[in-house]
Amino acid sequence: MVERRIPISVKEAVMRVMKFAKEGKKEEVSIYECNGRFLCEDIVANHDVPSFDRSAYDGFAIRSVDLKGASKEKPITLSVIDEIGAGQVCQKRIGEYEAVRIMTGAMLPSDCDAVVMFEVVKEGRENDQPYIIIDHEVGKGTNLSFQGEDVKKGKVLVEKGTKINPGIMALLATFGYEKVPVAKKPIIGIFATGTELLEVDEPLEKGKIRNSNAYMIMAQIERAGAIPVYFGKLQDVFTVSYEAMKEKLASVDILITTGGVSVGDYDLLPAIYKELGAEVLFNKVAMRPGSVTTVAHLDGKLLYGLSGNPSACYVGFEIFTKPIIRRYLFSSKPHLQSAPAILGEDFLTANAFTRFFRSTVSWKEDGLHTVPSGVDKSNIVTSLAFANALTILPSNSTGYQKGERVNVLLLEEEEGSEWPWN
Ligand SMILES: Nc1nc2c(c(=O)[nH]1)N[C@H]1C(S)=C(S)[C@@H](COP(=O)(O)OP(=O)(O)OC[C@H]3O[C@@H](n4cnc5c(N)ncnc54)[C@H](O)[C@@H]3O)O[C@H]1N2
Ligand code: MOO
Numbered sequence: 296m297v298e299r300r301i302p303i304s305v306k307e308a309v310m311r312v313m314k315f316a317k318e319g320k321k322e323e324v325s326i327y328e329c330n331g332r333f334l335c336e337d338i339v340a341n342h343d344v345p346s347f348d349r350s351a352y353d354g355f356a357i358r359s360v361d362l363k364g365a366s367k368e369k370p371i372t373l374s375v376i377d378e379i380g381a382g383q384v385c386q387k388r389i390g391e392y393e394a395v396r397i398m399t400g401a402m403l404p405s406d407c408d409a410v411v412m413f414e415v416v417k418e419g420r421e422n423d424q425p426y427i428i429i430d431h432e433v434g435k436g437t438n439l440s441f442q443g444e445d446v447k448k449g450k451v452l453v454e455k456g457t458k459i460n461p462g463i464m465a466l467l468a469t470f471g472y473e474k475v476p477v478a479k480k481p482i483i484g485i486f487a488t489g490t491e492l493l494e495v496d497e498p499l500e501k502g503k504i505r506n507s508n509a510y511m512i513m514a515q516i517e518r519a520g521a522i523p524v525y526f527g528k529l530q531d532v533f534t535v536s537y538e539a540m541k542e543k544l545a546s547v548d549i550l551i552t553t554g555g556v557s558v559g560d561y562d563l564l565p566a567i568y569k570e571l572g573a574e575v576l577f578n579k580v581a582m583r584p585g586s587v588t589t590v591a592h593l594d595g596k597l598l599y600g601l602s603g604n605p606s607a608c609y610v611g612f613e614i615f616t617k618p619i620i621r622r623y624l625f626s627s628k629p630h631l632q633s634a635p636a637i638l639g640e641d642f643l644t645a646n647a648f649t650r651f652f653r654s655t656v657s658w659k660e661d662g663l664h665t666v667p668s669g670v671d672k673s674n675i676v677t678s679l680a681f682a683n684a685l686t687i688l689p690s691n692s693t694g695y696q697k698g699e700r701v702n703v704l705l706l707e708e709e710e711g712s713e714w715p716w717n
């Protein structure tokens with residue numbers, strides 16, 4: 296008699312996996328190599344930005360008090376006693392009715408409190424001494440960029456676990472991070488199991504298929520921020536598969552297999568977990584696709600038995616493996632980001648299990664819309680190419696109608712969610 300498996304809810308299954316979530320190791324990499332990596336420490340402003348008051352325009356630094364009462368009828372003349380470009384510092388004292396020619400970004404001389412742009416003054420020269428005539432009052436602080444206006448020292452700017460993007464690169468450089476503290480990428484091993492599998496360079500044969508899961512999972516691992524190591528495919532032969540898994544487990548942080556987790560005669564993973572002495576966290580989840588997803592635990596390492604069916608394999612990874620990788624990368628929002636969306640098509644079949652249909656979401660005037668990205672069956676591979684979301688349809692007996700509000704999990708969004716399963 297075949298083993299009867301009792302399905303547990305997706306939420307329960309994710310909770311069981313997340314009990315093993317931990318922050319990974321840290322390393323420092325050159326700023327040249329950190330784009331796309333995940334910060335393992337918060338980035339805190341270690342000084343004010345800007346760190347001095349500076350001119351926001353090309354013009355003249357003045358003392359606003361000198362221009363009190365200036366008007367068209369009563370213009371005021373200031374003697375220009377120095378000139379500074381960005382990076383230069385004025386060494387002179389600026390006295391009554393004196394000004395300094397100043398360029399954008401240059402430090403405001405300490406005796407001045409405002410800048411007037413070139414465009415609004417009249418320039419002249421007498422006895423080789425330049426002067427300016429101004430016909431209006433200028434308020435204190437005009438045309439300045441103030442110390443700390445951008446950010447004040449001590450502020451937490453970017454939290455650990457955030458993926459470094461071009462804007463964060465600018466912050467790292469601003470605060471002098473020549474070396475950047477990032478999470479070490481976990482190493483995820485992959486075996487594709489199945490006697491029917493051909494490698495990508497092999498011609499098709501009767502009864503055989505090309506192994507697509509390994510390449511898909513490698514790309515999903517990279518998208519999650521980890522390093523995939525593909526150990527090749529395994530025939531459905533117990534001793535060979537067992538020995539190979541046992542050997543490679545030592546060299547990885549997580550081991551993924553695809554296929555062989557259901558109840559078929561050649562589904563060997565349940566017996567392999569037993570022989571390895573691994574604790575199986577679950578082997579049936581009330582979800583489709585991916586109901587056979589199995590996760591086991593051995594000596595601090597997780598073993599993922601993802602389904603052989605491509606769509607089930609894909610979804611199993613995104614729901615159960617990605618958050619473990621993201622926690623490893625220090626994220627406090629490790630799960631896929633969830634968002635409300637409007638169902639773009641009827642989905643009228645009853646669901647005994649929660650359904651995650653591979654979807655294409657797009658913005659319209661009234662919000663995010665979701666439509667299937669292809670046929671909704673777990674053995675389908677083509678729908679995956681166009682999926683940028685998984686639409687969650689909780690189990691019900693009536694199905695769902697076009698226009699209904701649903702939740703989607705966004706596959707490409709960098710910022711995840713803390714817990715999308717409530
Ligand atoms: N009696 C039952 N049969 C099945 C059940 C069940 O509950 N009772 N569950 C079904 C569900 S649901 C799924 S999903 C599949 C899961 O099968 P396995 O995870 O055991 O995977 P395999 O049997 O090895 O393969 C399934 C399918 O996927 C193809 N495959 C396998 N590896 C790859 C690969 N690397 N690239 C592309 N395609 C692959 C394989 O050829 C099979 O067609 O079980 C149902 N059966
Ligand atoms: O695990 Mo299966 O994907 O539910 O079709």
Ligand SMILES: [Mg+2]
Nearest residue numbers: 555557559562
């Ligand atoms: Mg099977």
